[in-house]
Amino acid sequence: MMTSPSLEDAQAVLAAQPFSAMMGTTLSQYDGEGVTLELDLKPEHLQQHGYVHGGVQCYLADNALTFAGGQRLGPAVLTAGVNLSYLRPASGERLIARASVQAATSRSAVTQVEISALKDGQEYVCSVGSGTISTMKK
Amino acid sequence: MMTSPSLEDAQAVLAAQPFSAMMGTTLSQYDGEGVTLELDLKPEHLQQHGYVHGGVQCYLADNALTFAGGQRLGPAVLTAGVNLSYLRPASGERLIARASVQAATSRSAVTQVEISALKDGQEYVCSVGSGTISTMKK
Amino acid sequence: MMTSPSLEDAQAVLAAQPFSAMMGTTLSQYDGEGVTLELDLKPEHLQQHGYVHGGVQCYLADNALTFAGGQRLGPAVLTAGVNLSYLRPASGERLIARASVQAATSRSAVTQVEISALKDGQEYVCSVGSGTISTMKK
């Protein structure tokens, strides 16, 4: 039977992603309840109006949705697709992406994510989305 | 009547995005036929298996879909949502995102994007997606 | 201030949809927790393999996602888009679509839906999805 990777295993995967290392992403939760990725915001994460670039949110969503799928299905997964809806401009000290499994079979999972910005000590939701994650075909 | 920004205008917008500057994105087409963004791949764009991180593709898709919407609707647009489907792992020298308007009204556009990897001088499609772009509400 | 329609108001809206009347859809929940639509399955709801047609699930998802948005935002809403992921073939006596608000501003809501089939007295999830619902622009 498949055993879900531990938080430490998952943090090692994240650390092995050069792009996540450059972004500065950390993994603070990885269990059956869901997955939480955090990103301390820096000036280079912004777009031309001073808000967090939508692509930064997309990256964080893609990563959180995939980790949530892998937590359920095992580490050998592929992300088939992701979507993200933007609700409010993001700014502040940190982005927090919380992802969990919305529904799953033994071979695929639909995962959902909510991205919040922590600004002046308050969180507000910036975007929400979902992803489709599959086990690798044999 | 609204006049579409020129290629130079749009390149200035891209240059004003700190995140795109860090990524190294360039804009090579911006006209009524569509928009092309290019990204020379570097080691920090990869994930743990040596392929381009899905989040890099998501970022590029988000940006190309939004530029394509702005080209049609004018520069004051908001991206309501994006989706991206992954078809093949991406690797090589460069990512190329080509986006265009699939359908539009005067206030919103559905744009589509195809992301290709240029590897050993050959292009292949890695992912495709779409976005919903709206003019800002008065 | 906007007052959410009551269950009876919403049932009257559903009854005023000729397509929903033909399908046989009923509304059994409509409150701040979410919305539940139910559809007793008949032979004309099936596809060529004897399962419920995906388009029937799409219809039910679209309707539940929109009702959930209207419950939050008020009755004058437009559905900007919907998506649905299929997990298992649907068959049995009844489809049940449960929708709720995933996140919202005063002008738009992202709603989510889970569609289950009731078969031999047991429910199982067939598909999940989400929608973007907006208030009408003035």
Added chain:
Amino acid sequence: MMTSPSLEDAQAVLAAQPFSAMMGTTLSQYDGEGVTLELDLKPEHLQQHGYVHGGVQCYLADNALTFAGGQRLGPAVLTAGVNLSYLRPASGERLIARASVQAATSRSAVTQVEISALKDGQEYVCSVGSGTISTMKK
């Protein structure tokens, strides 16, 4: 090697779908360029404001996206997911859904669809969307 079904084969599949028979859908194109489904509008296809019910468009989109995937990948396909963005209210004499393959591998295809309404002899686009279609896993 897989041979794509003919137009007649595909029309027989459509005729074997009880739901499509009830709706009155016809298939007028099925080739390497794409797939066209048509639906003569009747009063029972409408919603409470007299426009075509969004769920009718969703059904037609789901069906066209799936047929377009099957045309490319062969008849044994599953639809993993669909999305549809609504641009304008639909009314008139007929809905026409044109779907084609946006990108594909040997095992999956992303297909796109445009739904137009024919009203007073003029066509206008009502909604556009995409779908992910896969071959059945062995």
